[in-house]
Amino acid sequence: MASLTVRQLDERLKKLLRLRAAKSGRSVEDEVRTILRAAAEDTGSEAPETGNPPSQPPRRPASAPAGAKRVLLIVGGGIAAYKSLDLIRRLKERGLAVRCILTKAAEHFVTPLSAAAIVGERIFTDLFDASSEFDVGHIRLARETDLIVVAPATADLMAKMAGGLAPDLATAVLLAAGTKILLAPAMNPYMWANKATQRNLAQLVADGVALIGPGEGEMAEAGERGTGRMAEPLEIAAAVERLLASETAQPLKGTCVLVTSGPTHEPIDPVRYIANRSSGKQGHAIAAAAARAGAAVTLVSGPVNLPDPPGVAVVHVETAREMLQAVERALPVDVAIFAAAVADWRVASASEQKIKKKAGRATPELSLTENPDILSTVAHRKSQRPQLVIGFAAETENVAANAKAKLASKGCDWILANDVSPSTGIMGGDRNTIELVTATAIEPWPPQSKEDVAKMLVARVANALAK
Numbered sequence: 001m002a003s004l005t006v007r008q009l010d011e012r013l014k015k016l017l018r019l020r021a022a023k024s025g026r027s028v029e030d031e032v033r034t035i036l037r038a039a040a041e042d043t044g045s046e047a048p049e050t051g052n053p054p055s056q057p058p059r060r061p062a063s064a065p066a067g068a069k070r071v072l073l074i075v076g077g078g079i080a081a082y083k084s085l086d087l088i089r090r091l092k093e094r095g096l097a098v099r100c101i102l103t104k105a106a107e108h109f110v111t112p113l114s115a116a117a118i119v120g121e122r123i124f125t126d127l128f129d130a131s132s133e134f135d136v137g138h139i140r141l142a143r144e145t146d147l148i149v150v151a152p153a154t155a156d157l158m159a160k161m162a163g164g165l166a167p168d169l170a171t172a173v174l175l176a177a178g179t180k181i182l183l184a185p186a187m188n189p190y191m192w193a194n195k196a197t198q199r200n201l202a203q204l205v206a207d208g209v210a211l212i213g214p215g216e217g218e219m220a221e222a223g224e225r226g227t228g229r230m231a232e233p234l235e236i237a238a239a240v241e242r243l244l245a246s247e248t249a250q251p252l253k254g255t256c257v258l259v260t261s262g263p264t265h266e267p268i269d270p271v272r273y274i275a276n277r278s279s280g281k282q283g284h285a286i287a288a289a290a291a292r293a294g295a296a297v298t299l300v301s302g303p304v305n306l307p308d309p310p311g312v313a314v315v316h317v318e319t320a321r322e323m324l325q326a327v328e329r330a331l332p333v334d335v336a337i338f339a340a341a342v343a344d345w346r347v348a349s350a351s352e353q354k355i356k357k358k359a360g361r362a363t364p365e366l367s368l369t370e371n372p373d374i375l376s377t378v379a380h381r382k383s384q385r386p387q388l389v390i391g392f393a394a395e396t397e398n399v400a401a402n403a404k405a406k407l408a409s410k411g412c413d414w415i416l417a418n419d420v421s422p423s424t425g426i427m428g429g430d431r432n433t434i435e436l437v438t439a440t441a442i443e444p445w446p447p448q449s450k451e452d453v454a455k456m457l458v459a460r461v462a463n464a465l466a467k
Protein backbone atom coordinates (compact mmCIF):
# COMPACT_ATOMS: atom_id res chain seq x y z
CA MET A 1 0.00 0.00 0.00
CA ALA A 2 1.46 3.37 -1.00
CA SER A 3 2.04 5.79 1.82
CA LEU A 4 1.03 9.42 1.60
CA THR A 5 3.34 12.15 2.83
CA VAL A 6 1.45 15.25 3.90
CA ARG A 7 4.66 17.25 4.17
CA GLN A 8 5.24 16.76 0.44
CA LEU A 9 1.94 18.33 -0.54
CA ASP A 10 2.07 21.89 -1.82
CA GLU A 11 1.79 24.71 0.75
CA ARG A 12 -1.69 25.81 -0.32
CA LEU A 13 -3.10 22.32 0.04
CA LYS A 14 -1.41 21.91 3.40
CA LYS A 15 -2.91 25.20 4.57
CA LEU A 16 -6.39 24.16 3.43
CA LEU A 17 -5.97 20.83 5.19
CA ARG A 18 -4.83 22.54 8.39
CA LEU A 19 -7.83 24.88 8.30
CA ARG A 20 -10.20 21.98 7.69
CA ALA A 21 -8.58 19.99 10.51
CA ALA A 22 -8.76 22.91 12.94
CA LYS A 23 -12.45 23.41 12.16
CA SER A 24 -13.31 19.77 12.79
CA GLY A 25 -11.02 19.55 15.85
CA ARG A 26 -8.91 16.80 14.26
CA SER A 27 -5.22 16.53 13.52
CA VAL A 28 -4.23 17.04 9.89
CA GLU A 29 -3.40 13.37 9.71
CA ASP A 30 -6.85 12.39 11.05
CA GLU A 31 -8.45 14.83 8.66
CA VAL A 32 -6.64 13.24 5.68
CA ARG A 33 -7.75 9.84 6.87
CA THR A 34 -11.36 11.03 7.18
CA ILE A 35 -11.29 12.45 3.65
CA LEU A 36 -9.76 9.28 2.24
CA ARG A 37 -12.20 7.09 4.09
CA ALA A 38 -15.17 9.12 2.84
CA ALA A 39 -13.79 9.02 -0.71
CA ALA A 40 -13.18 5.28 -0.53
CA GLU A 41 -16.64 4.62 0.85
CA ASP A 42 -18.12 6.73 -1.95
CA THR A 43 -16.52 4.44 -4.46
CA GLY A 44 -17.43 1.34 -2.49
CA SER A 45 -13.86 0.45 -1.62
CA GLU A 46 -12.16 -0.05 1.72
CA ALA A 47 -10.56 2.85 3.53
CA PRO A 48 -6.82 2.88 2.93
CA GLU A 49 -4.42 1.62 5.52
CA THR A 50 -2.28 4.23 7.19
CA GLY A 51 -0.40 2.22 9.74
CA ASN A 52 -2.90 3.17 12.45
CA PRO A 53 -5.90 1.15 13.65
CA PRO A 54 -8.42 1.04 10.78
CA SER A 55 -11.20 2.87 12.56
CA GLN A 56 -9.44 5.85 14.05
CA PRO A 57 -11.51 7.14 16.96
CA PRO A 58 -12.17 10.85 17.29
CA ARG A 59 -9.47 12.94 18.95
CA ARG A 60 -11.54 13.33 22.08
CA PRO A 61 -12.35 9.92 23.57
CA ALA A 62 -16.00 9.10 23.17
CA SER A 63 -16.56 9.09 26.93
CA ALA A 64 -15.25 12.65 27.37
CA PRO A 65 -17.99 15.25 27.06
CA ALA A 66 -17.47 18.22 24.74
CA GLY A 67 -15.40 20.85 26.48
CA ALA A 68 -13.93 18.25 28.82
CA LYS A 69 -10.60 19.09 30.44
CA ARG A 70 -7.68 17.38 28.71
CA VAL A 71 -5.06 15.42 30.59
CA LEU A 72 -1.88 14.14 28.99
CA LEU A 73 -0.55 11.16 30.92
CA ILE A 74 3.14 10.36 30.52
CA VAL A 75 3.95 6.88 31.73
CA GLY A 76 7.56 6.39 32.79
CA GLY A 77 9.37 3.07 32.93
CA GLY A 78 8.97 1.65 36.40
CA ILE A 79 7.17 -1.29 37.92
CA ALA A 80 4.43 1.15 39.06
CA ALA A 81 3.58 1.65 35.37
CA TYR A 82 1.13 -1.21 35.73
CA LYS A 83 -1.05 1.15 37.78
CA SER A 84 -1.22 3.61 34.89
CA LEU A 85 -3.96 1.61 33.17
CA ASP A 86 -6.14 1.96 36.27
CA LEU A 87 -5.20 5.64 36.45
CA ILE A 88 -6.41 6.18 32.86
CA ARG A 89 -9.69 4.53 33.80
CA ARG A 90 -10.03 6.76 36.90
CA LEU A 91 -9.34 9.90 34.90
CA LYS A 92 -11.86 8.95 32.24
CA GLU A 93 -14.46 8.16 34.93
CA ARG A 94 -14.11 11.82 35.92
CA GLY A 95 -15.09 12.94 32.42
CA LEU A 96 -11.55 13.92 31.46
CA ALA A 97 -10.20 13.55 27.92
CA VAL A 98 -7.02 11.51 28.26
CA ARG A 99 -4.06 11.19 25.92
CA CYS A 100 -1.12 9.01 26.76
CA ILE A 101 2.60 8.89 26.02
CA LEU A 102 4.60 5.79 26.88
CA THR A 103 8.36 6.16 27.25
CA LYS A 104 10.52 3.42 25.72
CA ALA A 105 11.17 2.08 29.23
CA ALA A 106 7.44 2.14 30.03
CA GLU A 107 6.80 -0.17 27.07
CA HIS A 108 8.61 -2.89 29.03
CA PHE A 109 5.79 -2.75 31.58
CA VAL A 110 2.71 -1.68 29.58
CA THR A 111 2.05 -2.27 25.90
CA PRO A 112 0.79 0.55 23.67
CA LEU A 113 -2.05 -1.76 22.65
CA SER A 114 -3.40 -2.24 26.18
CA ALA A 115 -3.05 1.47 26.98
CA ALA A 116 -4.74 2.42 23.68
CA ALA A 117 -7.63 0.08 24.43
CA ILE A 118 -8.34 1.93 27.67
CA VAL A 119 -7.60 5.45 26.42
CA GLY A 120 -9.73 4.85 23.30
CA GLU A 121 -7.14 6.69 21.23
CA ARG A 122 -3.73 5.97 19.80
CA ILE A 123 -0.82 6.05 22.20
CA PHE A 124 2.18 8.25 21.50
CA THR A 125 5.65 6.77 21.79
CA ASP A 126 8.08 8.28 19.29
CA LEU A 127 9.54 11.74 18.90
CA PHE A 128 10.26 11.03 15.25
CA ASP A 129 7.45 8.94 13.87
CA ALA A 130 9.06 8.11 10.55
CA SER A 131 6.55 5.44 9.60
CA SER A 132 3.60 7.76 9.47
CA GLU A 133 2.61 11.33 8.96
CA PHE A 134 0.98 11.89 12.29
CA ASP A 135 0.68 15.59 12.63
CA VAL A 136 0.54 15.48 16.39
CA GLY A 137 4.10 16.59 17.11
CA HIS A 138 5.47 17.14 20.56
CA ILE A 139 4.57 20.84 20.50
CA ARG A 140 0.91 20.10 19.83
CA LEU A 141 0.84 17.35 22.43
CA ALA A 142 2.22 19.85 24.93
CA ARG A 143 -0.21 22.59 23.91
CA GLU A 144 -3.42 20.62 23.52
CA THR A 145 -3.74 19.75 27.17
CA ASP A 146 -4.86 21.36 30.41
CA LEU A 147 -2.61 19.29 32.64
CA ILE A 148 0.30 16.92 32.18
CA VAL A 149 0.58 14.01 34.61
CA VAL A 150 3.78 11.99 34.85
CA ALA A 151 3.01 8.66 36.54
CA PRO A 152 5.21 6.92 37.40
CA ALA A 153 7.78 9.71 37.41
CA THR A 154 11.04 7.82 37.54
CA ALA A 155 14.32 9.22 38.89
CA ASP A 156 15.59 9.33 35.31
CA LEU A 157 12.59 11.30 34.01
CA MET A 158 12.84 13.74 36.92
CA ALA A 159 16.56 14.24 36.29
CA LYS A 160 15.95 14.95 32.61
CA MET A 161 13.14 17.38 33.45
CA ALA A 162 15.24 19.20 36.04
CA GLY A 163 18.10 19.50 33.57
CA GLY A 164 15.89 20.54 30.64
CA LEU A 165 16.90 17.53 28.53
CA ALA A 166 14.62 16.31 25.76
CA PRO A 167 15.99 13.14 24.15
CA ASP A 168 12.59 11.51 23.57
CA LEU A 169 8.93 12.35 23.04
CA ALA A 170 7.97 12.43 26.75
CA THR A 171 10.77 14.79 27.76
CA ALA A 172 10.35 16.96 24.64
CA VAL A 173 6.68 17.41 25.51
CA LEU A 174 7.56 18.23 29.12
CA LEU A 175 10.08 20.82 27.96
CA ALA A 176 7.57 22.39 25.58
CA ALA A 177 4.75 22.37 28.15
CA GLY A 178 3.06 25.62 29.09
CA THR A 179 0.55 23.95 31.39
CA LYS A 180 0.84 22.71 34.94
CA ILE A 181 2.69 19.42 35.44
CA LEU A 182 1.86 16.89 38.15
CA LEU A 183 4.47 14.29 39.06
CA ALA A 184 3.72 11.03 40.81
CA PRO A 185 7.23 9.82 41.64
CA ALA A 186 7.90 6.11 42.04
CA MET A 187 11.27 4.54 42.64
CA ASN A 188 13.38 2.53 45.02
CA PRO A 189 13.77 4.32 48.42
CA TYR A 190 17.54 4.60 47.94
CA MET A 191 17.04 6.26 44.57
CA TRP A 192 14.45 8.62 46.09
CA ALA A 193 16.73 9.54 49.01
CA ASN A 194 19.75 10.00 46.76
CA LYS A 195 21.07 13.55 46.89
CA ALA A 196 20.88 13.89 43.12
CA THR A 197 17.17 12.97 43.09
CA GLN A 198 16.45 15.32 45.99
CA ARG A 199 18.36 18.10 44.21
CA ASN A 200 16.31 17.50 41.05
CA LEU A 201 13.13 17.41 43.09
CA ALA A 202 13.94 20.78 44.72
CA GLN A 203 14.60 22.23 41.27
CA LEU A 204 11.32 20.89 39.89
CA VAL A 205 9.34 22.23 42.86
CA ALA A 206 11.04 25.62 42.38
CA ASP A 207 9.98 25.45 38.72
CA GLY A 208 6.35 25.13 39.84
CA VAL A 209 5.86 21.40 39.23
CA ALA A 210 3.20 19.83 41.50
CA LEU A 211 3.77 16.56 43.34
CA ILE A 212 1.65 13.71 44.62
CA GLY A 213 3.47 11.14 46.74
CA PRO A 214 5.59 9.12 46.88
CA GLY A 215 4.29 7.17 49.83
CA GLU A 216 5.89 4.64 52.11
CA GLY A 217 5.59 0.90 51.86
CA GLU A 218 6.88 -2.36 50.46
CA MET A 219 8.88 -2.11 47.26
CA ALA A 220 8.84 -4.50 44.33
CA GLU A 221 12.29 -5.67 45.39
CA ALA A 222 11.90 -8.36 48.05
CA GLY A 223 12.50 -7.08 51.55
CA GLU A 224 12.86 -3.42 50.54
CA ARG A 225 10.69 -0.89 52.34
CA GLY A 226 10.68 2.87 52.50
CA THR A 227 9.57 6.02 50.70
CA GLY A 228 9.20 5.59 46.97
CA ARG A 229 5.82 3.98 46.32
CA MET A 230 3.75 5.72 43.69
CA ALA A 231 0.53 7.32 44.99
CA GLU A 232 -2.55 5.21 44.28
CA PRO A 233 -4.49 5.99 41.06
CA LEU A 234 -7.45 7.33 43.08
CA GLU A 235 -5.16 9.75 44.93
CA ILE A 236 -3.58 10.88 41.68
CA ALA A 237 -7.00 11.36 40.07
CA ALA A 238 -8.10 13.46 43.07
CA ALA A 239 -4.94 15.59 42.78
CA VAL A 240 -5.63 16.03 39.06
CA GLU A 241 -9.15 17.27 39.82
CA ARG A 242 -7.85 19.67 42.47
CA LEU A 243 -5.20 21.05 40.16
CA LEU A 244 -7.57 21.47 37.23
CA ALA A 245 -10.04 23.27 39.49
CA SER A 246 -7.40 25.57 40.94
CA GLU A 247 -5.93 26.27 37.51
CA THR A 248 -9.25 27.58 36.28
CA ALA A 249 -10.56 29.23 39.43
CA GLN A 250 -8.71 32.51 39.97
CA PRO A 251 -10.80 34.15 42.68
CA LEU A 252 -8.05 36.64 43.57
CA LYS A 253 -7.46 37.90 40.03
CA GLY A 254 -6.92 41.66 40.11
CA THR A 255 -6.04 41.61 43.82
CA CYS A 256 -2.70 42.62 45.36
CA VAL A 257 -1.56 40.47 48.26
CA LEU A 258 1.42 41.02 50.55
CA VAL A 259 2.80 38.14 52.65
CA THR A 260 5.62 38.09 55.21
CA SER A 261 7.33 34.81 55.91
CA GLY A 262 10.18 33.15 57.77
CA PRO A 263 12.21 34.32 60.75
CA THR A 264 14.28 37.46 61.03
CA HIS A 265 17.96 37.43 61.97
CA GLU A 266 19.03 40.17 64.36
CA PRO A 267 22.81 40.66 64.40
CA ILE A 268 24.85 40.52 67.60
CA ASP A 269 28.04 41.10 65.65
CA PRO A 270 29.04 40.39 62.01
CA VAL A 271 28.96 36.60 62.55
CA ARG A 272 26.36 35.99 65.26
CA TYR A 273 22.65 36.68 65.33
CA ILE A 274 19.41 36.12 67.26
CA ALA A 275 16.93 33.96 65.35
CA ASN A 276 14.01 31.58 65.85
CA ARG A 277 12.90 28.21 64.51
CA SER A 278 10.50 29.47 61.83
CA SER A 279 11.02 27.67 58.48
CA GLY A 280 8.89 29.98 56.35
CA LYS A 281 6.91 26.99 55.02
CA GLN A 282 3.52 28.42 55.99
CA GLY A 283 4.14 31.93 54.68
CA HIS A 284 5.62 30.64 51.44
CA ALA A 285 2.68 28.25 50.95
CA ILE A 286 0.27 31.18 51.41
CA ALA A 287 2.14 33.30 48.87
CA ALA A 288 2.11 30.41 46.37
CA ALA A 289 -1.60 29.71 46.92
CA ALA A 290 -2.51 33.39 46.52
CA ALA A 291 -0.49 33.54 43.28
CA ARG A 292 -2.25 30.42 41.98
CA ALA A 293 -5.54 32.11 42.81
CA GLY A 294 -4.57 34.91 40.45
CA ALA A 295 -3.34 37.55 42.93
CA ALA A 296 -0.29 39.74 42.31
CA VAL A 297 1.77 38.64 45.29
CA THR A 298 4.73 40.27 47.03
CA LEU A 299 6.45 38.01 49.51
CA VAL A 300 8.80 39.64 52.03
CA SER A 301 10.87 36.79 53.33
CA GLY A 302 13.37 36.48 56.12
CA PRO A 303 16.26 34.00 55.71
CA VAL A 304 14.80 30.57 54.81
CA ASN A 305 15.96 27.43 53.05
CA LEU A 306 13.07 27.42 50.62
CA PRO A 307 12.90 28.19 46.91
CA ASP A 308 11.03 31.34 45.90
CA PRO A 309 7.44 30.36 45.06
CA PRO A 310 6.74 30.53 41.30
CA GLY A 311 4.96 33.63 40.05
CA VAL A 312 5.62 35.63 43.21
CA ALA A 313 7.73 38.80 43.60
CA VAL A 314 10.07 38.01 46.48
CA VAL A 315 11.96 40.56 48.58
CA HIS A 316 14.65 38.94 50.72
CA VAL A 317 15.43 40.62 54.03
CA GLU A 318 17.37 39.76 57.19
CA THR A 319 16.15 41.93 60.05
CA ALA A 320 12.80 43.11 61.38
CA ARG A 321 13.57 46.69 60.43
CA GLU A 322 14.41 45.65 56.85
CA MET A 323 11.17 43.65 56.78
CA LEU A 324 9.13 46.68 57.85
CA GLN A 325 10.79 48.80 55.20
CA ALA A 326 10.10 46.25 52.46
CA VAL A 327 6.49 45.87 53.62
CA GLU A 328 5.88 49.62 53.57
CA ARG A 329 7.40 49.82 50.09
CA ALA A 330 5.01 47.14 48.85
CA LEU A 331 1.91 49.14 49.89
CA PRO A 332 -0.77 49.76 48.78
CA VAL A 333 -2.15 46.21 48.70
CA ASP A 334 -5.65 44.80 49.15
CA VAL A 335 -4.67 42.08 51.59
CA ALA A 336 -1.67 41.74 53.92
CA ILE A 337 -0.89 38.45 55.62
CA PHE A 338 1.80 38.47 58.30
CA ALA A 339 3.10 34.94 58.71
CA ALA A 340 6.69 35.87 59.58
CA ALA A 341 8.05 35.05 63.02
CA VAL A 342 9.59 38.45 63.54
CA ALA A 343 12.14 38.74 66.35
CA ASP A 344 10.60 40.94 69.03
CA TRP A 345 13.95 42.26 70.14
CA ARG A 346 17.29 43.10 68.62
CA VAL A 347 20.63 43.87 70.20
CA ALA A 348 20.59 47.59 71.01
CA SER A 349 23.98 48.20 69.49
CA ALA A 350 25.32 45.30 67.48
CA SER A 351 29.10 45.17 67.46
CA GLU A 352 30.76 46.14 64.19
CA GLN A 353 33.55 43.65 64.82
CA LYS A 354 33.36 40.08 66.01
CA ILE A 355 33.14 40.09 69.81
CA LYS A 356 36.29 38.33 71.03
CA LYS A 357 36.53 36.13 74.03
CA LYS A 358 39.54 37.13 76.07
CA ALA A 359 40.90 35.55 79.19
CA GLY A 360 39.77 37.44 82.25
CA ARG A 361 37.17 39.49 80.39
CA ALA A 362 33.57 39.22 81.68
CA THR A 363 30.98 37.39 79.55
CA PRO A 364 29.39 40.02 77.27
CA GLU A 365 25.91 41.14 78.21
CA LEU A 366 23.48 41.73 75.43
CA SER A 367 21.30 44.73 75.88
CA LEU A 368 18.12 44.32 73.85
CA THR A 369 15.74 46.84 72.40
CA GLU A 370 12.27 46.24 70.94
CA ASN A 371 11.79 45.80 67.20
CA PRO A 372 8.96 47.56 65.38
CA ASP A 373 5.77 45.51 65.27
CA ILE A 374 5.19 45.25 61.54
CA LEU A 375 1.67 43.85 61.70
CA SER A 376 0.52 46.44 64.21
CA THR A 377 2.16 49.28 62.27
CA VAL A 378 0.35 48.31 59.05
CA ALA A 379 -2.99 47.55 60.75
CA HIS A 380 -3.00 50.94 62.49
CA ARG A 381 -2.12 52.96 59.39
CA LYS A 382 -4.37 55.91 58.67
CA SER A 383 -3.63 55.76 54.95
CA GLN A 384 -3.06 52.75 52.72
CA ARG A 385 -4.35 50.30 55.33
CA PRO A 386 -5.05 47.09 53.40
CA GLN A 387 -8.72 46.12 53.26
CA LEU A 388 -7.90 42.89 55.07
CA VAL A 389 -5.01 42.61 57.56
CA ILE A 390 -4.32 39.09 58.79
CA GLY A 391 -1.83 38.07 61.47
CA PHE A 392 -0.66 34.84 63.02
CA ALA A 393 -0.36 34.10 66.71
CA ALA A 394 2.41 31.71 67.67
CA GLU A 395 1.49 30.52 71.16
CA THR A 396 2.58 27.82 73.55
CA GLU A 397 -0.33 28.17 76.03
CA ASN A 398 -3.84 29.66 76.19
CA VAL A 399 -3.80 29.75 72.40
CA ALA A 400 -7.28 31.11 71.68
CA ALA A 401 -7.32 33.64 74.54
CA ASN A 402 -3.87 35.00 73.66
CA ALA A 403 -4.81 35.17 69.99
CA LYS A 404 -7.98 37.10 70.80
CA ALA A 405 -5.96 39.59 72.83
CA LYS A 406 -3.48 39.94 69.93
CA LEU A 407 -6.32 40.57 67.48
CA ALA A 408 -7.40 43.55 69.57
CA SER A 409 -3.95 44.92 70.43
CA LYS A 410 -2.56 44.65 66.91
CA GLY A 411 -5.71 46.01 65.28
CA CYS A 412 -5.88 43.31 62.60
CA ASP A 413 -8.99 41.70 61.12
CA TRP A 414 -8.16 38.01 61.53
CA ILE A 415 -5.60 36.02 63.46
CA LEU A 416 -4.56 32.48 62.59
CA ALA A 417 -3.58 31.05 65.92
CA ASN A 418 -1.37 28.00 66.24
CA ASP A 419 0.23 26.11 69.09
CA VAL A 420 3.98 26.14 68.47
CA SER A 421 4.96 24.09 71.53
CA PRO A 422 7.76 21.68 70.46
CA SER A 423 5.42 18.69 70.98
CA THR A 424 3.11 19.88 68.15
CA GLY A 425 5.93 19.84 65.56
CA ILE A 426 4.30 22.84 63.86
CA MET A 427 7.32 25.18 63.96
CA GLY A 428 9.53 23.95 61.12
CA GLY A 429 7.15 21.03 60.31
CA ASP A 430 4.94 20.39 57.29
CA ARG A 431 1.56 20.38 59.04
CA ASN A 432 -0.41 22.95 60.96
CA THR A 433 -3.49 23.16 63.16
CA ILE A 434 -5.13 26.55 63.07
CA GLU A 435 -7.83 28.36 64.99
CA LEU A 436 -9.15 31.27 62.97
CA VAL A 437 -9.91 34.13 65.34
CA THR A 438 -12.07 37.01 64.13
CA ALA A 439 -13.84 39.78 66.03
CA THR A 440 -16.92 37.59 66.35
CA ALA A 441 -15.82 33.95 66.34
CA ILE A 442 -13.13 31.36 66.96
CA GLU A 443 -13.17 28.66 64.30
CA PRO A 444 -11.03 25.53 64.70
CA TRP A 445 -9.62 24.20 61.42
CA PRO A 446 -8.70 20.52 61.02
CA PRO A 447 -5.04 19.45 61.27
CA GLN A 448 -3.74 19.60 57.70
CA SER A 449 -0.68 20.31 55.56
CA LYS A 450 0.60 23.87 55.45
CA GLU A 451 -0.35 23.91 51.74
CA ASP A 452 -3.95 23.03 52.63
CA VAL A 453 -4.00 25.72 55.35
CA ALA A 454 -2.81 28.16 52.67
CA LYS A 455 -5.55 27.07 50.25
CA MET A 456 -8.22 27.35 52.94
CA LEU A 457 -7.02 30.82 53.91
CA VAL A 458 -6.95 31.99 50.29
CA ALA A 459 -10.51 30.70 49.79
CA ARG A 460 -11.62 32.62 52.92
CA VAL A 461 -9.89 35.77 51.75
CA ALA A 462 -11.55 35.48 48.32
CA ASN A 463 -14.96 35.07 50.00
CA ALA A 464 -14.39 38.04 52.27
CA LEU A 465 -13.34 40.28 49.36
CA ALA A 466 -16.32 39.16 47.27
CA LYS A 467 -18.82 40.30 49.96
Ligand code: CTP
Nearest residue numbers: 338339340342371372373374375391392393394
Ligand atom coordinates in the same frame (compact mmCIF):
# COMPACT_ATOMS: atom_id res chain seq x y z
N1 CTP B 1 4.65 40.43 64.18
C1 CTP B 1 5.17 41.48 63.45
N2 CTP B 1 6.20 42.19 63.93
C2 CTP B 1 6.75 41.90 65.12
C3 CTP B 1 6.25 40.82 65.88
C4 CTP B 1 5.19 40.10 65.38
O1 CTP B 1 4.67 41.75 62.35
N3 CTP B 1 7.75 42.59 65.56
C5 CTP B 1 3.49 39.71 63.67
C6 CTP B 1 3.74 38.29 63.28
O2 CTP B 1 4.08 38.21 61.93
C7 CTP B 1 2.40 37.64 63.57
C8 CTP B 1 1.84 38.45 64.73
O3 CTP B 1 2.55 39.67 64.73
O4 CTP B 1 1.50 37.83 62.50
C9 CTP B 1 2.01 37.79 66.07
O5 CTP B 1 3.32 37.34 66.24
P1 CTP B 1 3.69 36.49 67.52
O6 CTP B 1 5.13 36.12 67.42
O7 CTP B 1 2.68 35.42 67.71
O8 CTP B 1 3.44 37.50 68.70
P2 CTP B 1 4.22 38.73 69.19
O9 CTP B 1 3.58 39.94 68.65
O10 CTP B 1 5.66 38.57 68.90
O11 CTP B 1 3.91 38.64 70.75
P3 CTP B 1 4.43 37.55 71.81
O12 CTP B 1 5.83 37.21 71.43
O13 CTP B 1 4.31 38.27 73.08
O14 CTP B 1 3.51 36.39 71.71
